[in-house]
Each structure stands twice: as structure tokens, then as C-alpha cells.
Amino acid sequence: xxxxENPNKDSNGYESAEKIILRWxxxxxxDAREKMIFETNPHEADLYLQAVDEIQRFLSHASISNNAxxxxxxxLKVNSTIQIAMARLEDEFRNILMTNSSASLFDPSSSFSTxxxxxxxxDDTVSNEDSSHNGLLQLQHCESSDSSTYRSTSSIREVDxxxxxxxxxxxxxxxxxxxxxxxxxxxxxYGSVRKSAIDSSFRKLGIEKLSIGDIQRLEWxxxxxxxxxxxxxxxVCVRILFASEKKLCxxxxxxxxxxxxxxxxxxxxxxxxxxxxxxxxxxxxxRGSPEKLFKILDLHDALMDLLPDIEAVFVSKxxxxxxxxxxxxxxxxxxAARGILSEFESVILREPSRVPVPGGAIHPLTRxxxxxxxxISDYKQTxxxxxxxxxxxxSRYSGDQSTPDMEFAELEGKTPLALYLIWIIVVLQFNLExxxxxxxxxxxxxxxIMNNVHYIVQKVKGSPELREMIGxxxxxxxxxxxxxxxxSYQRATWVSVLYCLRDEGLHVSGSFSxxxxxxxxxxxxxxxxxxxxxxxxxxxxxxxxDTQLREELRISISEKLIPAYR
Amino acid sequence: xxxxxxxxxxxxxxxxxxxxxNAMDGSHEQEIEDLDLFQKxxxxxxxxxxxxxxxxxxDAFLSISWIRKLLDVFLGCEAECKAILLMGRDAxxxxxxxxxxxxxxxxxxxVKALDICNAIANGLELVxxxxxxxxxxxxxxxxxxxxxxxxxxxxxxxxxLISAMHLDDKEGSAHKTTDRNWSFGRxxxxxxxxxxxxxxxxxxxxxxxxxxSKQIHAMTMxxxxxxxxxxxxxxxxxxxxxxxxxxxxxxLIAAIPCQERNGLTTHLPIPKNVNWTHTxxxxxxxxxxxxxxxEKKGMAGLLFEMQKMEKLGQSLIDFTDSFxxxxxxxxxxxxxxQVAELAEVCQRMEEGLGPLQMLIREVFHRLVRSRTEILxxxxxxxxxxxxxx
Numbered sequence: 001x002x003x004x005e006n007p008n009k010d011s012n013g014y015e016s017a018e019k020i021i022l023r024w025x026x027x028x029x030x031d032a033r034e035k036m037i038f039e040t041n042p043h044e045a046d047l048y049l050q051a052v053d054e055i056q057r058f059l060s061h062a063s064i065s066n067n068a069x070x071x072x073x074x075x076l077k078v079n080s081t082i083q084i085a086m087a088r089l090e091d092e093f094r095n096i097l098m099t100n101s102s103a104s105l106f107d108p109s110s111s112f113s114t115x116x117x118x119x120x121x122x123d124d125t126v127s128n129e130d131s132s133h134n135g136l137l138q139l140q141h142c143e144s145s146d147s148s149t150y151r152s153t154s155s156i157r158e159v160d161x162x163x164x165x166x167x168x169x170x171x172x173x174x175x176x177x178x179x180x181x182x183x184x185x186x187x188x189x190y191g192s193v194r195k196s197a198i199d200s201s202f203r204k205l206g207i208e209k210l211s212i213g214d215i216q217r218l219e220w221x222x223x224x225x226x227x228x229x230x231x232x233x234x235x236v237c238v239r240i241l242f243a244s245e246k247k248l249c250x251x252x253x254x255x256x257x258x259x260x261x262x263x264x265x266x267x268x269x270x271x272x273x274x275x276x277x278x279x280x281x282x283x284x285x286x287r288g289s290p291e292k293l294f295k296i297l298d299l300h301d302a303l304m305d306l307l308p309d310i311e312a313v314f315v316s317k318x319x320x321x322x323x324x325x326x327x328x329x330x331x332x333x334x335x336a337a338r339g340i341l342s343e344f345e346s347v348i349l350r351e352p353s354r355v356p357v358p359g360g361a362i363h364p365l366t367r368x369x370x371x372x373x374x375x376i377s378d379y380k381q382t383x384x385x386x387x388x389x390x391x392x393x394x395s396r397y398s399g400d401q402s403t404p405d406m407e408f409a410e411l412e413g414k415t416p417l418a419l420y421l422i423w424i425i426v427v428l429q430f431n432l433e434x435x436x437x438x439x440x441x442x443x444x445x446x447x448x449i450m451n452n453v454h455y456i457v458q459k460v461k462g463s464p465e466l467r468e469m470i471g472x473x474x475x476x477x478x479x480x481x482x483x484x485x486x487x488s489y490q491r492a493t494w495v496s497v498l499y500c501l502r503d504e505g506l507h508v509s510g511s512f513s514x515x516x517x518x519x520x521x522x523x524x525x526x527x528x529x530x531x532x533x534x535x536x537x538x539x540x541x542x543x544x545x546d547t548q549l550r551e552e553l554r555i556s557i558s559e560k561l562i563p564a565y566r
Numbered sequence: 567x568x569x570x571x572x573x574x575x576x577x578x579x580x581x582x583x584x585x586x587x588n589a590m591d592g593s594h595e596q597e598i599e600d601l602d603l604f605q606k607x608x609x610x611x612x613x614x615x616x617x618x619x620x621x622x623x624x625d626a627f628l629s630i631s632w633i634r635k636l637l638d639v640f641l642g643c644e645a646e647c648k649a650i651l652l653m654g655r656d657a658x659x660x661x662x663x664x665x666x667x668x669x670x671x672x673x674x675x676x677v678k679a680l681d682i683c684n685a686i687a688n689g690l691e692l693v694x695x696x697x698x699x700x701x702x703x704x705x706x707x708x709x710x711x712x713x714x715x716x717x718x719x720x721x722x723x724x725x726x727l728i729s730a731m732h733l734d735d736k737e738g739s740a741h742k743t744t745d746r747n748w749s750f751g752r753x754x755x756x757x758x759x760x761x762x763x764x765x766x767x768x769x770x771x772x773x774x775x776x777x778x779s780k781q782i783h784a785m786t787m788x789x790x791x792x793x794x795x796x797x798x799x800x801x802x803x804x805x806x807x808x809x810x811x812x813x814x815x816x817x818l819i820a821a822i823p824c825q826e827r828n829g830l831t832t833h834l835p836i837p838k839n840v841n842w843t844h845t846x847x848x849x850x851x852x853x854x855x856x857x858x859x860x861e862k863k864g865m866a867g868l869l870f871e872m873q874k875m876e877k878l879g880q881s882l883i884d885f886t887d888s889f890x891x892x893x894x895x896x897x898x899x900x901x902x903x904q905v906a907e908l909a910e911v912c913q914r915m916e917e918g919l920g921p922l923q924m925l926i927r928e929v930f931h932r933l934v935r936s937r938t939e940i941l942x943x944x945x946x947x948x949x950x951x952x953x954x955x
Binding site: 181 | 687688699713771923937
């Protein structure tokens with residue numbers, strides 16, 4: 001081919017450059033199509049890159065040359081050559097990316113063991129299944145420049161997703177592509193290959209694609225374990241996976257400016273990030289029943305924890321929507337938690353079972369509620385921030401028989417959470433009072449109250465956080481209550497028996513001596529025995545779970561009974 | 567009273583009942599009035615978007631900006647409906663039959679609509695992707711001087727563009743592959759590796775078995791106009807709301823690519839003998855016909871901009887295929903015009919996609935919020951109707 005006239009003394013250089021480019025034209029030869037330059041031979045690669053540089057230089061000279069007539073043809077030919085070169089470089093770029101994006105180089109599930117969070121020690125079938133892939137994980141801390149400030153978040157840990165050679169090759173190619181005006185192709189190429197890599201990492205981390213409908217239909221246990229898994233996976237994604245992708249973009253596009261590496265990063269990561277957060281969003285939307293509270297709080301806390309990292313990784317304007325979504329999810333989770341707590345209140349209030357517990361023992365509701373609020377006190381930190389308003393107790397003076405009321409006077413200075421817990425106990429007692437009325441036997445009713453309130457007191461005493469929040473004042477009140485119930489119980493049970501042993505009516509009128517009507521006495525004793533039998537029978541079926549209480553009661557009763565008997 | 571309302575023929579059926587009901591307290595009358603007003607507004611608003619002047623071609627039917635208007639109308643109607651439903655009412659009123667069935671069904675449809683919003687958001691990413699490919703083509707085609715190098719470059723981008731558009735809805739797998747795609751970058755043993763690797767990257771980020779057409783179908787179940795004595799009042803309101811929601815979701819699915827739209831129904835339960843539904847029925851027919859025409863060929867949705875992009879793309883591929891510098895004058899001029907059009911389509915997408923994505927997100931939020939509010943009221947009701955212990 002003829003060389004145009006050219007003042008540039010490297011016309012020879014152009015020629016040989018062109019030759020190299022044409023030699024590697026994939027459309028022209030089978031051989032060129034089969035082999036990849038960068039893979040086979042670094043020296044070839046260098047030569048190729050130099051050739052591209054040469055052509056580019058030529059082009060910029062040609063465009064400012066004075067030879068107007070020839071320059072159009074020149075430009076066209078050079079353009080054609082460049083296009084061939086760019087097509088080639090695109091393929092090379094893609095090839096290097098794909099070779100180095102295959103899963104074996106980065107196994108995110110094995111990052112579980114290196115993360116500091118204690119949750120990770122829990123049994124997780126996902127990472128067990130993938131342990132066969134545990135191979136070539138290299139968790140090297142980044143050594144590159146401190147130019148990006150986002151690494152100030154200590155929990156972010158980038159890994160090297162690709163070997164250094166690959167990165168410098170990619171960098172070299174990218175530079176040429178961009179300076180030839182092929183930036184967009186570069187970004188598209190990069191994004192699509194890296195996105196696939198992320199997709200496969202997601203699969204390993206057990207991140208599923210679930211619709212909101214799917215999640216609504218899941219059984220709670222299944223959902224619980226998915227939430228647990230998601231929490232672990234999200235931490236790895238944000239802190240390691242996405243952060244590393246970002247770093248990779250920065251490295252590859254280092255020489256060409258931050259907008260470009262950001263564009264590549266978003267191209268890669270936006271879809272997966274949205275997919276990740278969609279799960280949490282679906283959970284935050286679903287209606288919670290009381291047992292869901294704790295997992296929702298776990299999710300809330302995890303996301304709260306991650307928020308600074310999310311903001312550090314997704315720092316550019318184009319990633320606004322992701323940060324916004326995360327913040328929205330967080331606030332919805334808080335709302336859901338608040339909703340559950342208020343729902344809990346009404347669950348207790350309207351718990352409708354009327355069948356009295358045999359023997360006046362501890363009602364399952366009591367156990368459930370007390371266990372629940374003990375757990376709540378474990379989440380004290382989070383909940384104190386979430387619960388900002390006092391519980392709605394209804395008017396104190398409404399006289400409404402269907403809701404309890406509460407005096408807040410002595411509860412000044414307590415956090416809303418503490419007030420809430422006390423209120424729950426109040427509501428619980430209210431419900432229990434109602435239930436106690438279903439006992440035909442009055443003494444059983446008292447026993448019931450006694451047992452249950454005693455249980456409440458024990459549970460509160462048993463949990464330091466709970467005790468601290470409920471406060472000793474209220475605790476005293478509760479204690480007084482069950483003691484009173486105990487007294488009532490004793491009285492109710494034994495009054496009729498004691499009545500048999502009373503003095504009056506036994507003495508024959510008139511004489512001082514303890515002459516006692518024999519028949520009356522016999523009558524009495526008969527009644528007494530009968531009643532005692534009766535009481536004994538019923539009492540044998542009564543239950544007092546707490547041995548100490550039982551003892552106390554026994555002593556108290558015998559204190560009253562035995563002297564009377566004597 | 568609006569007994570002589572000329573518009574409300576659907577609710578007009580119940581106006582007779584209205585007069586028949588004896589013991590009517592003021593609140594029921596208010597309810598009927600509210601409903602009439604609501605129904606009129608719905609009818610007006612939909613008519614408005616339909617009669618938009620066609621002189622601004624890009625506000626054309628099913629364009630990005632048309633869809634934005636549709637969604638705005640939807641948000642307006644949704645807000646009204648919720649207000650009428652909830653304002654001044656307590657739980658007892660909205661839990662009695664038939665509302666005790668209708669409202670949970672409505673809420674269930676809302677959840678389905680949420681999933682559709684997410685799928686659509688995902689689909690808009692595909693649209694964006696197409697926009698970017700088109701922009702590459704435009705860039706190449708606008709180069710001066712335009713030679714074979716640029717032509718090949720443009721063709722490559724355009725071919726990817728058309729392939730992306732013809733993605734089979736099923737899990738983003740390739741619908742057809744043309745040989746033109748494979749001309750570059752093949753390696754032995756890996757012949758199927760596509761350009762840009764884009765097939766895999768565009769796999770839908772929605773649940774594997776999720777199907778847009780099935781979702782719509784499920785949403786249409788049990789959407790029937792209320793009959794009999796229940797016909798007055800809130801049941802009609804809920805029916806209207808269901809209808810609008812299903813309709814809007816259906817339009818979105820027809821317009822914007824999303825997973826598994828095969829067999830998308832073109833029948834929606836819009837009652838025909840009613841004034842205000844004429845506009846909806848008309849729209850349904852128009853879109854339905856288009857859909858049926860294009861479905862067989864496999865396509866990426868009826869969105870005006872995408873359709874245009876596809877047409878221009880095909881034509882420009884032909885141009886680049888046969889181009890040899892300097893090219894025939896007529897063809898070059900024609901191509902230049904098409905490139906300019908394509909550039910404008912890209913521009914429209916650039917301006918409109920962002921706001922559209924945000925609007926979809928807003929619809930999502932609004933639906934969530936309304937659902938929460940309704941559930942809250944229902945819960946309150948359950949609370950206050952506690953059995954006395």
C-alpha cells in the first residue's frame with residue numbers, strides 16, 4: 001500500500017505499526033482469531049501496544065498536517081486501522097477480564113472465617129457446601145496509594161481480585177482505548193464481565209433472587225435462616241466484594257480520571273447492589289408478628305452497622321439511589337419493630353383463652369410474655385433508640401373496663417422502653433385478673449394470681465437489665481401483690497376449715513369449765529374432717545411451682561392451722 | 567346530591583338503590599358523594615393523558631414521558647382512593663363484609679404490584695443498556711470523515727443493540743443468534759461467547775420462576791364489579807382501585823422489558839357497559855393489538871423509544887453492512903437523518919429514564935405506605951374489639 005506523503009519522519013514506524021495491527025485483524029485470518037496476544041506472549045503484547053501508540057500519534061499528526069487533500073484519505077485509512085486495533089484490544093480486554101474473573105480466584109464464602117463478627121461461627125450450610133472451592137483465596141491488604149479517602153472505614157477490606165499483571169495489562173489496553181475515543185465500549189465490556197463475576201459470587205454467598213411475594217409466603221423459620229444468611233452475606237458484599245471491585249476499577253483506570261472508574265464501578269455493581277437490598281426491603285415491608293421482632297432487630301442492627309461502609313463505597317452521585325434505598329430500608333425496619341411492639345401489647349391484652357389452668361399454675365401466656373420481655377431487654381441498646389414515645393395507655397380515668405390503666409407518677413425519669421416494659425407487665429396482669437375470674441373456686445383464683453405474679457417477679461429479678469429498667473419500686477409493688485394474693489388464698493382455702501375449729505358454739509352456756517357439748521363437738525369434728533379431706537383433695541391438685549413459695553405457704557398455713565387444731 | 571350525574575352510569579346503577587335505602591345517615595350519603603366524585607376524577611384524568619396532542623412526537627403514546635404521565639395519574643387516583651377509604655373511618659367500618667374479603671384481596675394485589683415495580687426497575691436497566699449501545703453507534707456514525715472503520719464500529723454496536731432487544735424474556739437467554747455477532751473474538755472451544763458478554767450480564771435480577779404474565783393474570787383474578795346490595799359505597803371504590811392498579815401495571819409490563827412476558831394477557835376485567843371505562847378499554851385494545859403483533863417476533867417492549875430505536879437500528883445495520891467509502895449519496899443522507907433521529911431518541915432516554923426510575927420507586931413507596939396504613943387501621947380494630955376477659 002502506498003504511503004501518503006508525510007512530514008513525519010516516522011513514516012516507517014507507521015508502516016510497520018500498521019502491519020502489526022493488520023496481522024492481528026481477527027476478521028482477516030483464522031490464526032489471528034484463534035490466538036490472544038496478551039495471553040501468549042508479553043513481548044508480542046508490548047509490540048502491539050507500541051504499534052497502537054504509533055498509529056495514534058500518526059493520526060494526531062495527520063489531522064494537523066497541512067496536506068489537506070490527502071489527509072481525508074489518510075484519516076480514513078488510519079481510522080480503519082485504529083478500528084481494527086480497537087476491535088482487537090476489546091477482545092483482548094475481555095479475554096483478560098474473563099480469564100481473571102473466574103470464580104476460583106476469589107472465594108467470598110471463605111471470607112467468612114476472616115471476618116471478625118462472632119455471628120459467623122454459626123453453622124452455615126452454604127459455606128460448608130462450597131468448601132470444596134476454598135482454594136486460592138488471597139486476602140491481601142491493598143498496598144496501593146492512599147488517594148481514596150474512603151478506606152477510613154476500618155471494617156472495609158479490599159482484596160485483590162486479579163493478579164497485578166492482569167491489572168497492568170488491562171490498564172495498558174484501557175488507556176489506548178480511551179485515548180482513541182473508545183471509552184464507551186470499554187465501560188460496557190468491563191461492566192458486563194465483572195457483573196457476571198459478581199453474580200457468581202452472589203450465588204456462592206447464598207444470596208437468592210426472591211420476590212416479595214415469595215418472601216411473604218415463606219414459613220417464619222425458613223425466613224429466619226435466610227435473614228441470618230443475608231446478614232452475613234451483606235457484610236461480605238459491602239465490605240469486601242464491592243469495595244474490592246471499586247478498588248479494581250480505580251487501579252485499571254488509574255491514569256484516566258475518577259469519573260471513568262466510577263462509571264465502570266456503577267456499571268458493574270449497581271444491579272447486584274439493588275438485588276441485595278431488595279431482600280432486606282422485602283423483609284422491612286412484611287407485617288411482623290411478635291416472634292419476628294428479634295430477627296427484624298438483628299437486620300436493623302446489621303444494616304445500621306453497614307451504613308457507614310455503604311456510604312463510603314457508594315460515594316458518587318450516580319449511586320445516590322443505593323444509599324437512599326439503604327436508608328429507607330433502615331427506617332422501615334425501625335417502623336416494623338415499633339409496630340410489632342405495639343401489636344404485642346394488643347396480643348397480650350386480647351389473649352382470649354378462658355379455660356382455667358388446672359391447679360392455678362403458671363399460665364403459658366405469662367411464661368411467653370416474660371421470656372419475650374427478657375429477650376427484649378437483651379436488645380436494649382437498639383430499642384432505646386427506636387422507641388421514642390411512651391406507650392399509649394388509654395386514659396387513666398376513662399373507667400373503661402376493657403383496658404388497664406397505669407399511674408405514671410412514680411415512673412418519672414424512665415426511658416420509654418422501660419415504661420413500655422412496665423406497661424406490658426401491667427397489661428399482662430390485667431389479662432390474668434380476667435382469667436382468674438374463670439375459676440369457680442375462689443381460693444384457686446387467688447392461687448393463680450399468686451403463682452403468676454410470683455413468676456413475673458422471679459423473671460425480673462433474674463435478669464439484671466430487666467430489673468434495672470423495671471426498677472425496684474415497681475418490683476416491690478409486684479411483690480406486695482403476690483403476697484397479698486397468698487394471704488387471700490390461705491384465707492379462702494382454710495377459712496371454712498378453721499371455722500370448724502372455732503370456739504364459739506361449742507361451749508355449753510353457763511359454765512366456765514371447758515365443758516363442751518359432746519355431740520356438737522363430734523359434729524364439728526366430723527365436719528372438720530370432711531372439709532379437711534375436701535380441702536386436701538383440692539389442694540393436692542393445686543400447683544405451686546416455686547418450691548420456696550410452697551414452703552413459705554406451707555409454713556404459714558400450718559402456723560395458722562395447728563394452733564387452731566390444738 | 568349527585569343523582570343526576572351524567573357520568574356515573576356505573577355507579578348510576580346503584581343510584582336507584584340509593585334512593586331505596588331508607589335508614590340512611592349522613593355519612594353514607596357522604597360516602598356516595600365521595601365515590602361519585604372520585605370516579606369522575608378518574609375518568610377525567612385518564613381521558614386527559616389520552617387526548618394529549620401529538621405534535622410533540624416524543625410525548626407520543628407509550629413514550630417515556632407518556633408513561634410518566636400515566637404513573638402520575640395513578641398516584642393521584644391512589645391517593646384519593648386511600649383518603650376516601652380511610653378518612654374518618656374506623657376499623658369496624660372497613661372490616662364488615664364484603665370488605666373483609668375485598669380489602670385483604672386488594673392488599674394482596676398491592677404486594678404483587680410491588681414485585682412488578684421491582685421487575686420494571688430492572689427492565690429499565692436493560693433500556694439504559696440499549697441506550698448506551700445506541701450512543702456508541704451514534705458516536706461512530708457521526709464521525710467525519712465517515713469511513714469503513716467507523717462503519718464497522720457502528721455496526722458492531724448496533725448488532726449488540728438489536729440482540730439485546732431480542733433477548734428472550736426467559737432468564738435473559740438469547741432468542742436468536744445471528745452470525746454477524748460472532749465475527750470477532752472467538753476462541754477455540756468457546757464459540758458461543760458473545761460480544762460484550764452481555765447475555766449473562768443482563769440476566770434478570772428477579773426471582774427465577776417469576777413471570778410477569780402470570781403475575782398480571784393472578785392480579786386479575788376476582789376483580790369483578792360488585793353486585794347487589796353490596797354495590798354501593800366502598801366495594802365499588804375498591805373495584806375501581808383494583809382496576810386502575812391492574813391496568814397501570816399491565817401497561818408497564820407491555821412497555822418495558824421484564825422477565826417472562828410470554829402469553830401476556832390482553833384481556834383485563836374492565837366492564838364495558840360503563841361510561842368512564844371507555845378510555846381504559848380503548849387503551850387496552852390499542853396496546854393489546856400492538857402487543858399481539860409484535861409478540862411473535864420477540865421484542866423488548868412497546869416503549870415508543872425502544873420501538874423507534876429498533877427500527878432505526880435495523881435500518882442502520884443495513885446501511886453499514888453495505889457501506890463502502892464514500893458511499894452512495896442518497897443512502898448516506900438517509901443514514902444521516904436516521905442517525906440524528908437515533909441521537910434524539912438517546913437524548914430523550916437520557917433525560918427521561920432517570921425520572922421514570924424515580925417515579926417507579928415512588929409508586930412502590932406509595933403502595934407500601936397505603937398498605938401499611940390500611941393494615942394499621944385493621945389492627946386497631948382487632949385491638950379494640952377485644953373480647954372482655
